[in-house]
Amino acid sequence: MKRWILRTLLGLVLLVTGFIVGILFQSAARPGVNAVVVEVQNATTKNIEKVVLTHERGRVQICNLGPGQMQTLAFFPGGENAYTLKAYFADGKSVEGLGGYVEPGYAMKETIHEENIKTEYDF
Numbered sequence: 384m385k386r387w388i389l390r391t392l393l394g395l396v397l398l399v400t401g402f403i404v405g406i407l408f409q410s411a412a413r414p415g416v417n418a419v420v421v422e423v424q425n426a427t428t429k430n431i432e433k434v435v436l437t438h439e440r441g442r443v444q445i446c447n448l449g450p451g452q453m454q455t456l457a458f459f460p461g462g463e464n465a466y467t468l469k470a471y472f473a474d475g476k477s478v479e480g481l482g483g484y485v486e487p488g489y490a491m492k493e494t495i496h497e498e499n500i501k502t503e504y505d506f
Contacts, residue, residue, distance in 0.1 A: 419460050421491045423468070424453040430473040431495065436482070438466035448495075460485055468502075470495045 419438075423445065425431050431448040436456055443456045448470075458466075466482040480493060480500025492503040 417459055417487045418457045419485045419487065419489045419491065421456045421493055422453055423448065423456060423493045424495065425450055426494050427497045429497065431470050432473050433471045435469050436466055439464050460487055468493050468500055470500065
Protein backbone atom coordinates (compact mmCIF):
# COMPACT_ATOMS: atom_id res chain seq x y z
CA MET A 384 0.00 0.00 0.00
CA LYS A 385 2.78 2.46 0.89
CA ARG A 386 4.60 1.74 -2.40
CA TRP A 387 1.51 2.69 -4.38
CA ILE A 388 1.29 6.06 -2.58
CA LEU A 389 5.01 6.76 -3.02
CA ARG A 390 4.88 5.89 -6.73
CA THR A 391 1.85 8.11 -7.23
CA LEU A 392 3.51 11.03 -5.43
CA LEU A 393 6.74 10.55 -7.37
CA GLY A 394 4.80 10.45 -10.65
CA LEU A 395 2.93 13.62 -9.71
CA VAL A 396 6.17 15.44 -8.79
CA LEU A 397 7.76 14.41 -12.10
CA LEU A 398 4.67 15.50 -14.04
CA VAL A 399 4.61 18.94 -12.40
CA THR A 400 8.38 19.35 -12.88
CA GLY A 401 8.07 18.43 -16.56
CA PHE A 402 5.24 20.89 -16.99
CA ILE A 403 7.26 23.74 -15.43
CA VAL A 404 10.38 22.93 -17.48
CA GLY A 405 8.24 22.83 -20.65
CA ILE A 406 6.84 26.28 -19.94
CA LEU A 407 10.32 27.69 -19.35
CA PHE A 408 11.73 26.22 -22.57
CA GLN A 409 8.76 27.36 -24.62
CA SER A 410 9.04 30.95 -23.42
CA ALA A 411 12.81 30.99 -24.02
CA ALA A 412 12.52 29.59 -27.54
CA ARG A 413 9.61 31.77 -28.59
CA PRO A 414 9.72 35.40 -27.47
CA GLY A 415 5.92 35.73 -27.65
CA VAL A 416 3.68 38.68 -28.21
CA ASN A 417 5.54 41.02 -25.87
CA ALA A 418 8.70 41.01 -27.98
CA VAL A 419 9.64 42.91 -31.09
CA VAL A 420 11.14 40.49 -33.61
CA VAL A 421 13.55 41.86 -36.23
CA GLU A 422 14.81 39.75 -39.15
CA VAL A 423 18.15 41.03 -40.42
CA GLN A 424 19.30 40.00 -43.90
CA ASN A 425 22.66 40.67 -45.51
CA ALA A 426 21.81 41.50 -49.16
CA THR A 427 25.41 42.38 -50.02
CA THR A 428 28.36 40.38 -51.27
CA LYS A 429 30.41 41.43 -48.23
CA ASN A 430 30.78 39.88 -44.79
CA ILE A 431 29.27 41.86 -41.95
CA GLU A 432 31.30 41.66 -38.74
CA LYS A 433 28.62 43.05 -36.46
CA VAL A 434 25.04 44.36 -36.55
CA VAL A 435 23.95 46.48 -33.59
CA LEU A 436 20.30 47.23 -32.89
CA THR A 437 19.95 50.08 -30.39
CA HIS A 438 16.56 50.73 -28.80
CA GLU A 439 15.38 52.98 -25.99
CA ARG A 440 15.97 50.33 -23.33
CA GLY A 441 19.25 48.77 -24.52
CA ARG A 442 21.12 47.03 -27.33
CA VAL A 443 21.06 43.71 -29.13
CA GLN A 444 23.76 42.56 -31.53
CA ILE A 445 24.74 39.74 -33.83
CA CYS A 446 28.14 38.93 -35.26
CA ASN A 447 29.46 37.39 -38.48
CA LEU A 448 26.57 37.72 -40.90
CA GLY A 449 27.72 36.37 -44.25
CA PRO A 450 26.46 37.39 -47.70
CA GLY A 451 22.85 36.28 -48.19
CA GLN A 452 22.47 35.14 -44.58
CA MET A 453 19.59 36.10 -42.30
CA GLN A 454 19.35 36.14 -38.51
CA THR A 455 16.57 37.09 -36.14
CA LEU A 456 16.87 39.47 -33.20
CA ALA A 457 14.26 39.98 -30.51
CA PHE A 458 13.89 42.52 -27.73
CA PHE A 459 11.25 43.47 -25.20
CA PRO A 460 10.29 47.11 -25.77
CA GLY A 461 8.24 47.63 -22.60
CA GLY A 462 5.59 49.60 -24.52
CA GLU A 463 6.12 52.13 -27.29
CA ASN A 464 9.73 52.20 -28.46
CA ALA A 465 11.99 53.05 -31.38
CA TYR A 466 15.24 51.57 -32.64
CA THR A 467 18.10 52.11 -35.06
CA LEU A 468 20.30 49.55 -36.76
CA LYS A 469 23.96 49.83 -37.71
CA ALA A 470 25.96 47.27 -39.70
CA TYR A 471 29.76 47.13 -39.60
CA PHE A 472 31.35 45.48 -42.66
CA ALA A 473 34.57 43.48 -42.50
CA ASP A 474 36.33 46.07 -44.71
CA GLY A 475 35.77 48.79 -42.08
CA LYS A 476 32.80 50.54 -43.69
CA SER A 477 29.44 50.85 -41.98
CA VAL A 478 25.86 51.64 -42.88
CA GLU A 479 23.05 52.84 -40.62
CA GLY A 480 19.29 52.47 -40.85
CA LEU A 481 16.62 54.43 -39.05
CA GLY A 482 14.69 51.37 -37.94
CA GLY A 483 11.51 52.89 -36.67
CA TYR A 484 8.68 53.01 -34.19
CA VAL A 485 7.70 49.68 -32.63
CA GLU A 486 5.34 48.28 -30.05
CA PRO A 487 5.15 44.83 -28.42
CA GLY A 488 4.28 42.19 -30.99
CA TYR A 489 5.69 44.04 -34.03
CA ALA A 490 7.73 42.07 -36.55
CA MET A 491 10.24 43.92 -38.72
CA LYS A 492 12.52 43.00 -41.61
CA GLU A 493 15.78 44.86 -42.10
CA THR A 494 17.59 44.28 -45.40
CA ILE A 495 21.19 45.50 -45.37
CA HIS A 496 22.56 46.86 -48.65
CA GLU A 497 26.01 48.39 -49.16
CA GLU A 498 24.57 51.92 -49.33
CA ASN A 499 21.57 51.72 -46.98
CA ILE A 500 19.31 49.56 -44.83
CA LYS A 501 15.73 48.99 -45.97
CA THR A 502 13.10 48.66 -43.21
CA GLU A 503 9.81 46.83 -43.69
CA TYR A 504 7.00 46.42 -41.16
CA ASP A 505 5.51 42.94 -41.06
CA PHE A 506 2.69 43.06 -38.52
